[in-house]
Amino acid sequence: MPDALGVAWIEGHVVPIGEARVPVTDRGFLFADSVFDTIRTYRSRPFLLGDHLDRLRSSALAIDLAVPWSDSDLAGRILQTVEQRGFPGEAAVRVIVTRGDGGFGLAVPEPTVPRLVVLCRPAPLGSPARRAAGINLARPAEGRSKAGSVPSHVKSGAYLANVLALHEGRATGGFEALLTGEDGSWSEATTSNLFAVFGSRVITPGPDAGILPGITRALVMALCRSRGLRVEIRSLWDTDLEAADELFITSSLKEVMAAVTLDHALVGAGVPGPVTRALQAAFDQAVEDIAARDATRLVQVFP
Numbered sequence: 001m002p003d004a005l006g007v008a009w010i011e012g013h014v015v016p017i018g019e020a021r022v023p024v025t026d027r028g029f030l031f032a033d034s035v036f037d038t039i040r041t042y043r044s045r046p047f048l049l050g051d052h053l054d055r056l057r058s059s060a061l062a063i064d065l066a067v068p069w070s071d072s073d074l075a076g077r078i079l080q081t082v083e084q085r086g087f088p089g090e091a092a093v094r095v096i097v098t099r100g101d102g103g104f105g106l107a108v109p110e111p112t113v114p115r116l117v118v119l120c121r122p123a124p125l126g127s128p129a130r131r132a133a134g135i136n137l138a139r140p141a142e143g144r145s146k147a148g149s150v151p152s153h154v155k156s157g158a159y160l161a162n163v164l165a166l167h168e169g170r171a172t173g174g175f176e177a178l179l180t181g182e183d184g185s186w187s188e189a190t191t192s193n194l195f196a197v198f199g200s201r202v203i204t205p206g207p208d209a210g211i212l213p214g215i216t217r218a219l220v221m222a223l224c225r226s227r228g229l230r231v232e233i234r235s236l237w238d239t240d241l242e243a244a245d246e247l248f249i250t251s252s253l254k255e256v257m258a259a260v261t262l263d264h265a266l267v268g269a270g271v272p273g274p275v276t277r278a279l280q281a282a283f284d285q286a287v288e289d290i291a292a293r294d295a296t297r298l299v300q301v302f303p
């Protein structure tokens with residue numbers, strides 16, 4: 001049976017998260033020497049699982065961490081965890097691969113025996129209300145950047161800059177907080193990508209600014225294009241954010257969420273705007289279509 005947090009797959013078993021244990025010598029614990037990915041289920045099936053596994057692999061490759069499991073091994077363990085989740089409704093699944101155990105030194109152990117953990121918890125509640133009303137987006141005064149140790153496109157366990165940006169953002173009443181990119185612009189938020197709308201133009205920062213290439217971002221860009229909205233990939237600065245008609249953020253768990261205030265100042269009319277609402281509806285429809293087709297990769301949907 002799950003506990004309030006959900007269930008975990010670890011060492012071949014699905015157990016309540018509160019009972020899942022990792023040794024203190026695990027390099028994920030000691031050094032954030034790990035990668036992860038977060039997937040949401042719809043109809044109890046992990047959504048766009050193939051894309052998430054691709055990104056997990058590319059994150060692992062970027063830190064020279066060999067992932068010894070095939071996609072079907074990983075998918076099998078994820079599906080088993082979701083099936084045995086024991087709670088009603090949809091799940092948020094986090095797949096974590098660490099560089100395993102290796103004493104206390106920094107040197108990468110030879111041989112490396114990576115550790116796989118799958119965490120499965122109820123998909124966050126409250127999103128529908130926030131989605132309808134929109135959120136306040138904070139720009140932390142510190143202007144935290146993920147740049148430095150690991151490139152932004154890598155979803156490594158090193159999330160301290162994101163943790164601190166969100167900590168500061170929450171202290172000032174933000175639901176989400178922005179990160180500064182490699183060029184000093186506002187590149188993305190702590191666990192979501194950023195979009196600004198100007199009329200029928202939709203602007204989102206790209207890899208040059210230093211972003212995690214969100215799978216929801218890619219889906220939303222495709223939805224924009226199929227609806228005649230022009231997508232521009234470029235950096236967003238204070239002046240852009242302050243002049244935008246609409247701002248919204250995207251992620252697997254938040255889906256498409258309007259930012260109706262920026263540091264408590266109204267964005268546009270201060271309510272979710274027409275483009276954001278249209279994209280929310282398009283996103284819902286795409287989820288239905290993709291889940292019904294059981295497509296696991298965006299290229300199967302938008303070739």
Ligand SMILES: Cc1ncc(COP(=O)(O)O)c(C=O)c1O
Binds near residue numbers: 038211214253
């Ligand atoms: C830093 C960061 N940017 C963007 C995203 C959104 O990515 P996705 O849409 O694939 O969930 C995440 C997701 O966790 C993230 O951590």
